Amino acid sequence: MSKVGETTLVLDLSALEHNYNYLRSKTKPKTKFLGVVKAFAYGSDMIAIAQKLEQMGVDYLAVAYVSEGVLLRKAGIKTPILVLHPLASNFEDLIVHHLEPSIYSKNILNQFLEAAKEKQQNDYPIHIKFNTGLNRLGFSEDDVDFIAKETKRNGCIKIVSAFSHLAASEDTNERDFSLKQINSFKIVSDTLSSILGYAPMRHMLNTSGIINYPEAQFEMVRSGIGLYGYGNQAKVDAQLKPVATLKTTISQIHQIDAHESVGYNRAYKSKRPIKSATLPIGHADGIGRQYGKGKGFVVINGEKATIIGNVCMDMIMVDVTKIDCQEGDEVIVFGPNNSAESFASSANTISYEILTAISQRVKRVLIGA
Structure with a gap:
C-alpha cells in the first residue's frame, strides 16, 4: 500500500506529448x-x-x-x-x-x-x-x-x-x-x-x-x-492519456455506529455500522459541494470509496467499510484509471470543470519530463 505525504496534482508531461502527437497525426502536414x-x-x-x-x-x-x-x-x-x-x-x-x-x-x-x-x-x-x-x-x-x-x-x-x-x-x-x-x-x-x-x-x-x-x-x-487527455467521446478518450492525477491520503479512519452522523449538518446518517476515512481535500481545493452526499467517489487500493456527507472546505469523508486500508494510504481522486470525466459525471458535470477547479494551493509535481 503506497503512501503520499499531501494532496498533490501529478502532471505527466509524457502524456501531454502523447496527446499532442496523436492530435497532430489527425492533421495535414502543413x-x-x-x-x-x-x-x-x-x-x-x-x-x-x-x-x-x-x-x-x-x-x-x-x-x-x-x-x-x-x-x-x-x-x-x-x-x-x-x-x-x-x-x-x-x-x-x-x-x-x-x-x-x-x-x-x-x-x-x-x-x-x-x-x-x-x-x-x-x-x-x-x-x-x-x-x-x-x-x-x-x-x-x-x-x-x-x-x-x-x-x-x-x-x-x-x-x-x-x-x-x-x-x-x-x-x-x-x-x-x-x-x-x-x-x-x-x-x-x-x-x-x-x-x-x-x-x-x-x-x-x-x-x-x-x-x-x-x-x-x-x-x-x-x-x-x-x-x-480528454476527447469528449469514449473512442477518442481511449487514444489519449490524462495528464493530471489528483492524489491525496487518508488522514484518519473512524468506526461509525448505526444511527451516527458524519460531517456538517449531519448530512450523512448511518443506517448500520460503517468505517469512514477522512481525506485532506475539500471545496477549497476544487472538490465542490455537489460531490457530497453519495455523489462522487475516490479510489483507495483499487476500490471505489463513495463520498459521504457534505464536502467540507478542507476535507471530505468517504465510506471505506469494505476496503482494506489504513491511515496514510494513498487515495486517487482522478487519474488514468479513474478519469476526471468519470469523477465529474458522478455529479452531473464535465471534466473541464473539475480540472480547472483544482486550487492553486494543491502542490503540483511534474513527471515524464
Missing part, C-alpha cells in the same frame, strides 16, 4: 497547431505545459486573458500567443508583451486601434473572431466591410487570422448544425480575404472538431481539452 493553455492550462501548470508545447514545436498558444499571456512571456515563452478574450483596460500590457488579441466587436476594434496608434504600432497582428452560431463572442457576416475598411485605412494593425468556434463538434446529432457553421465561416472568411486583398490564416476546429471534421482544418486547428 496545418498549424494552436495549443490552448488558458485557466492555468486547464487547472494544471500553465508555464510547464507551455514550455513543453513550445519544445514540441507548437505554432501558437492561446490564453483567455492578457494577464495569463503576460505570465507566459515573463517565463520566457517566445511562441505567438493569442488572447481569446482581451479587455480594453489591458491593451497596453498586451502590446508591451507582444500578445495578439482576438478582436470580436466594433467597440473592441476601435479601442484597440486607439491603443495601437498611441503605441505607434505598425501591422500589429490581430485575429478576427466571427460568430457562426455559438452566440458568445464574434462579429457577424454583416461586419466584414467595416472590419476590412478600418484595417486597410489604419496601418497600425494587420489581420493575421480569422476564426470561429463550433458549438457542438462532439455531438453527432448536431452534425448538420456544425456543417452549417463551417460553411458560414468559409463564406465570411473568403469575403474578408477578397476585400483585404490577402488571405489571413483561418482556424475553426477544436479538439472534437479535429477528430470529426478533418475537412475543415483550414490553415490551423486549436486544441485544449484533448491535450490534457
Whole structure:
C-alpha cells in the first residue's frame, strides 16, 4: 500500500506529448497547431505545459486573458500567443508583451486601434473572431466591410487570422448544425480575404472538431481539452492519456455506529455500522459541494470509496467499510484509471470543470519530463 505525504496534482508531461502527437497525426502536414493553455492550462501548470508545447514545436498558444499571456512571456515563452478574450483596460500590457488579441466587436476594434496608434504600432497582428452560431463572442457576416475598411485605412494593425468556434463538434446529432457553421465561416472568411486583398490564416476546429471534421482544418486547428487527455467521446478518450492525477491520503479512519452522523449538518446518517476515512481535500481545493452526499467517489487500493456527507472546505469523508486500508494510504481522486470525466459525471458535470477547479494551493509535481 503506497503512501503520499499531501494532496498533490501529478502532471505527466509524457502524456501531454502523447496527446499532442496523436492530435497532430489527425492533421495535414502543413496545418498549424494552436495549443490552448488558458485557466492555468486547464487547472494544471500553465508555464510547464507551455514550455513543453513550445519544445514540441507548437505554432501558437492561446490564453483567455492578457494577464495569463503576460505570465507566459515573463517565463520566457517566445511562441505567438493569442488572447481569446482581451479587455480594453489591458491593451497596453498586451502590446508591451507582444500578445495578439482576438478582436470580436466594433467597440473592441476601435479601442484597440486607439491603443495601437498611441503605441505607434505598425501591422500589429490581430485575429478576427466571427460568430457562426455559438452566440458568445464574434462579429457577424454583416461586419466584414467595416472590419476590412478600418484595417486597410489604419496601418497600425494587420489581420493575421480569422476564426470561429463550433458549438457542438462532439455531438453527432448536431452534425448538420456544425456543417452549417463551417460553411458560414468559409463564406465570411473568403469575403474578408477578397476585400483585404490577402488571405489571413483561418482556424475553426477544436479538439472534437479535429477528430470529426478533418475537412475543415483550414490553415490551423486549436486544441485544449484533448491535450490534457480528454476527447469528449469514449473512442477518442481511449487514444489519449490524462495528464493530471489528483492524489491525496487518508488522514484518519473512524468506526461509525448505526444511527451516527458524519460531517456538517449531519448530512450523512448511518443506517448500520460503517468505517469512514477522512481525506485532506475539500471545496477549497476544487472538490465542490455537489460531490457530497453519495455523489462522487475516490479510489483507495483499487476500490471505489463513495463520498459521504457534505464536502467540507478542507476535507471530505468517504465510506471505506469494505476496503482494506489504513491511515496514510494513498487515495486517487482522478487519474488514468479513474478519469476526471468519470469523477465529474458522478455529479452531473464535465471534466473541464473539475480540472480547472483544482486550487492553486494543491502542490503540483511534474513527471515524464
